[in-house]
Amino acid sequence: MTSCVFCKIAQGDIPAQIIYEDESVIAFKDLSPKAPVHVLIVPKKHVQSVAHFQVEDKELAAHIFVDVVPKLAAQLKLTDAGFRLVMNTGSDGGQSVPHLHVHLLGGRKMTWPPG
Ligand code: AMP
Numbered sequence: 001m002t003s004c005v006f007c008k009i010a011q012g013d014i015p016a017q018i019i020y021e022d023e024s025v026i027a028f029k030d031l032s033p034k035a036p037v038h039v040l041i042v043p044k045k046h047v048q049s050v051a052h053f054q055v056e057d058k059e060l061a062a063h064i065f066v067d068v069v070p071k072l073a074a075q076l077k078l079t080d081a082g083f084r085l086v087m088n089t090g091s092d093g094g095q096s097v098p099h100l101h102v103h104l105l106g107g108r109k110m111t112w113p114p115g
């Protein structure tokens with residue numbers, strides 16, 4: 001059995017506040033939200049990070065960004081005001097869960113640069 005927390009959520013083995021699900025992707029509320037809206041968009045397939053995408057993941061990557069992100073942004077009423085996508089990658093990137101995920105943050109003004 002996998003020890004990966006996001007694989008477990010995708011398989012329904014541990015609970016999450018799921019707001020979207022399709023054949024290849026699941027999205028749920030972050031346990032420790034950093035903005036009024038903080039959702040994680042996660043492929044059901046275990047891919048460690050964006051640095052580990054393979055050629056066969058092209059459709060999945062496009063699906064996340066072309067289909068799921070705009071749909072969720074609209075569903076969460078973020079399209080007009082805007083939002084931020086974050087993909088922390090590896091140690092220097094601050095990734096704490098080694099299963100690829102896109103943070104969708106919104107509902108407040110974001111600052112730049114990130115910490
Ligand atoms: P990162 O640091 O970019 O790898 O992001 C991992 C995110 O996953 C953090 O924002 C955590 O709060 C969140 N997280 C960890 N475990 C869970 C969980 N069981 N359910 C929801 N969010 C989680």
Ligand code: ZN
Pocket residue numbers: 004005006007008045046047098099
């Ligand atoms: Zn996983």
